[in-house]
Amino acid sequence: MTTHASPSLSERYQQATNYTPASLQGHPALDFSRQPAPFKTWHQARRILLPRDGEAGDEGVLNAAGLGRLLHHTYGVTLVREAPGMSMHYRASPSAGGLYPTEVYVAVRGLPQIPDGIFAYDAREHALVVCWEGDFGADIARHAFEHPAVAAASVVLIGTGLYERSAWRYGDRAYRRVLLDTGHVFGNAVVASDALDAVLVPVSSFRDEGIEELLLLDPAREGVLVLGAVLTREAAAELAASTPLRSETAHAAPAPEPGSWIDAVHGAGRMDAPLPAADPEARETLPAGLTPPVALARPTRSRTPASTLEAIRSRRSTRVYAPQRVPLGDLATVLSAAYPAAESAEPRARLAEDVLDTWVVTTGVEDLADGVHHYDPAEHTLTATRHGNAREALHRCCLWQELGRDCAFVVIHSIELPAAIAQYGERIYRAAHLDAGLLGQRLNLGALAVGLGASGIGGFFDEHLNALLGLSPRHAIVYVTTIGVPA
Template sequence: MPDLQVSIAEHYHERTKYDPQTIHTKSQALNWEEQPIPFKSYKFGASIDLKPYLSEESKDDWWQRLSKLLVCSYGLTGAIPTNGEPHYLRSSPSAGGLYPAEVYLISRGTPDLPAGLYNYQAKTHTLLHFWEAEVWNSLQSACFWNPALEQTQFAIVLSAVFFRSAWRYQDRAYRRIFLDTGHLIGNIELACAMTDFRPHLIGGFADEAINQLLYFDAEQEGAIAVLPIADLSKVREHLPLARTALPTAPQLDYPKIPDGGLLSYFHQATQIPYHANAKVNWTVPESEEHSDKYNFPFCLKVSTVCNPIRWDTNLRGLEQTMIHRRSTRAFSGEPLLLEELNAILDFAYQPQHYIDQHLDRSPDYFDLNLVETFVAVSGVTNLEDGCYYYAPRAQELRQIRFKNFRRELHFLCLGQDLGRDASAIVFHTADLKKAIEQYGDRVYRYLHMDAGHLGQRMNLAAIHLGLGASGIGGFFDDQVNEVLGIPPDEAVLYITALGRCLQRASLSGQR
């Protein structure tokens, strides 16, 4: 049995690292004839057209809010012409534009939304009611009676169609799937704030029970997250926070797994089994607050306290940013202002500064105590080049290495010019071994969704400020730690590159 001293999550992480010595030998030519379609189709069901409710003249408030929530979360926002079917773009970014996530609605049954199962058809902006039945009790049972499901009337379930991403990224696709899901969760959180809803994140559920409820072929598609949606226009749905993550036992005994089979095996190994009589304490522990981990003696410390970004009346600036957002393809290399970098970090990490704009002061994550943030600065005015640790509680950057890293960042980001030309690159990391001690192997999902959620907030803040942002999921894992001076026990989860675009798009609502 391989790697008996490490859990399957650690084994997966090591097996899917990119290394400069082997990356070219392991890469595979893409079979473009097998490129998956990023839309799910059904041969039956009743379709509900959501497009009319996007109009300001719509008189149906609830449907108008739901329509805006879905289009801002995962709706189509553009198209790139091709020789055949256009390549459609969505409000949520996805690695390689592959969009592995699917969005489902489960309704308890209301006059607006009859009971049953729905799939969001992003291509047509419709809801497909493909199963009409009382299913809410089954959802509650599969989620071990999470209190967020007691008063809410509908829930969003996010799934992953694994091959959509694995077609290009092979086994490493599992990382990107959960980063993409994190982007989507970030969009749902903010779109709910714009529409007077509140999502309650659930990552602890019985996987097989949810998969069966939604009629998934578990070899092809799996549930990733459940989000009961509270309607804040109804007082009874103003719910307290609940625990979002449940642990699994670390798996230390596993067979030799061939390349190409690791993703599927790992996903199965991190599932929570269903127990009809399971008792879960969903109360959030009082101690759950992010602590600043690294405080190096005598290091340069720079305050990130700033004026919050203003998102305009009724969050119109945020809505426009979500609709017009595009991942940046090229940076100019020109420096950012320190105030701009501070504003991006502030929006991502200090949600309490935005309650006067009716944003959630405490959005749901799985466990931000596990995620650390480092910033490699190559061009920020009034900030010395180098690598910094970002301390969110103290709201300051703490320098840990003195150097301009442009050349090294170009290498670390697999030779992408984005790494070389960015003004600042944000690295999300986690002590994987300690995280597994707390949550078991399932924590690998939680870590990457939280990193994607944070990355999406930074992405939107940068775009709103007229800057560029691009998420990078491909990098030389171990070399990042070596070059930047990040402690070796920190596993790199995600990279977000920030800078000035070669061609800056004009968005309404810029600060």
């Protein structure tokens, strides 16, 4: 293993933003008068109203009606609740604290009914706001280092994060949640594209500056996080799976002041040109299995496209679980929704597949001993690494949120940061969080499909979770998804 005098910037960011019982003491009260608006105000006069879902339109996604459906099921407004003095707009995708830091832009070329151009998606109006007219496909492909999916696509979704919306509440730790949120949005885009008979290929390696300039972003406030190339199934079948490109590391960078971490960690992940690929480093041995792996069943029937889209439109995060047990088959189906079999036609659509570990902590699953299990997506197996009921431990780990205590199982994503950064550079920090968010959304939708509920948990005591999973501090906890029976 390579040893450096100081850890990479991503490791230091992770450490600096860990929640501990002490770090959460004395948090200032939120000043709601200063809460940033969850929508941008667009001054451009030119906008193209998209057809509402259900209105007449051609089949497929590569036309105005199809693009409208895709955007609505990616990040559209799906519920408006009136509260005193305000309207709360809930979206197709969940968001930590309901703060919605993600913005979605779309670059289009060669579509009927829509001029070539770059547009911002205005979810309230369900409209495309014209940023630029013209074919920018070649520019975006160049900024994405000629990624073949981006180069071939006539529609590219662009996910950005407006940090202050989330940092208002979560401070420096907001960057983690902005990435997870945006991963959820792109998880919807992957699933909705599939239901609309297309394939969305997410891409997290690109030259930030080029795309920031195209979108006229202020990089101090908003970062480009992920691209999604929308392809026909035929075009997608021609492409080989891609791995993340390697960026620089920032071991020598000085530690930023509190309040400046987001700019620093996002900046450390920038890439001008990818570095030559590096061989993987030896990874730390994970906790040993206590019993042989348990093979999980794959569902025999997949959902219809219409029911998948309906689930996205009607989904909400579960707020309270009834502490009831769920069948092992349901757990297997939920995992299958997020990690389809290699030979299945469903999109794999991963961003950090070889560096993210998946753990399942079961507290209420029939025919499976309570405990900690390591999940192998390739084999679709669970290997128990620790026995015992962790309800109380999960309650504490999840900042005493009852969701952690009363769910039937949690799925936790972790990454061995020093090894991942040695292989891929600092940029892998972004990709891993986006990937975990994307998987989180697929787990959420998979839970709904079997009548269960789900909620992400972005607030957790990091070190307590390391202890629960038996992981050394080299492993960063990326995300927690709770799943169970809604009360």
